[in-house]
Amino acid sequence: MKTVQFYIKLLVILVSLKAFAQTTKPITHDPVVAKQGDTYYLFCTGPGITSFTSKDLKTWTKAKQVFAESPKWAKDVAPGFNGHIWAPDISFHKGMYYLYYSISAFGKNTSAIGLVTNKTLNPNDKNYKWEDQGIIIQSIPNRDNWNAIDPNLIFDEQGTPWMAFGSFWGGLKMVKMASDLKSIATPEVWHTIARRERSFDIEDSDAGDAALEGPFIFKKGEYYYQFLSWDYCCRAENSTYKVVVGRSKTVTGPYVDKDGTPLNAGGGTLVLEGNSKWYGAGHNSVYTFDDKDYIFFHGYDASDKGLPKLRVSELKWDNNLWPSLKDNVLE
DSSP: OOOHHHHHHHHHHHHHHHHHHEESSOBOSSOEEEEETTEEEEEESEETSEEEEESSSSSEEEEOOSOSSOOTTHHHHOTTOOSEEEEEEEEEETTEEEEEEEEOOTTSOOEEEEEEEESOSOTTSTTOOOEEEEEEEEEOTTTOSSOOOSOEEEEOTTOOEEEEEOBSTTOEEEEEBOTTSSSBOSSOOEEEEEOOOOOTTSOTTSOOSOOEEEEEEEEETTEEEEEEEESOOSOGGGOOOEEEEEEESSTTOOOBOTTSOBGGGTOOEEEEEOOSSEEEEEEEEEEEETTEEEEEEEEEETTTTTEEEEEEEEEEEOTTOOEEESSOTTO
């Protein structure tokens, strides 16, 4: 017969496991979020696309990854691919969830944006099934002066879908999508929506020194706001990541910052940056949930070996409709 002490120890273990699975600062890179019912679903960079759920945007529980097995085409794009999928983007359109994602080799534009779809985000729903739709956009070294990663889908006021994406090279791009959201529209319509100066003597196959990436377009009032990340991620204590913003009355731009400098000319109004407690902070997404605007991003935690942790803040807007963080979440 098992003793009372045994059951007490078992209870302690179970409580500890639950606490381990739940956290207010999950290790997260490049977070995006959707809300279905009373649950928030977060997707981020990681093996098979890492996922978390929350009821309150404060406590997060690790969930099942999207891909149990890697996309069949991944190694054709990036031969060294190890199952680590980057920078997803989640949208809901006409009864379907569209989860775009990135396959790439670090620092190279041997990259592709793929798409996986699902009718529901609730794994207990009988209709729950992620179905890969394959490659949407692909970049080839020495052919393309852009990088097919960090996708973000936005619909303009006419309901036309556009995809913003990119990092380094010749800047961030926007391309018109077909109505099925699974391919580029024809004839093709492309725009460069942000750019920083790149040294001219760098090889085309090199990412270069024009450090920008991760565009996210958010519509508020009469403006489209382009949030993007400057400088360097993924370097622990040497990370210099930060988020800047510009806006435009048309989805394709030109986007300008608070001083009127175009983002295509290196402009960008600072929204957040690192400090002594968080080495760098960036790669954000922005949403309206229950009439409140939120910004999600990751910061490199100085108190925990520079690990990337989820940060969430409500946004506030000044009299001229420029955004800033409502709360200091980098304390």
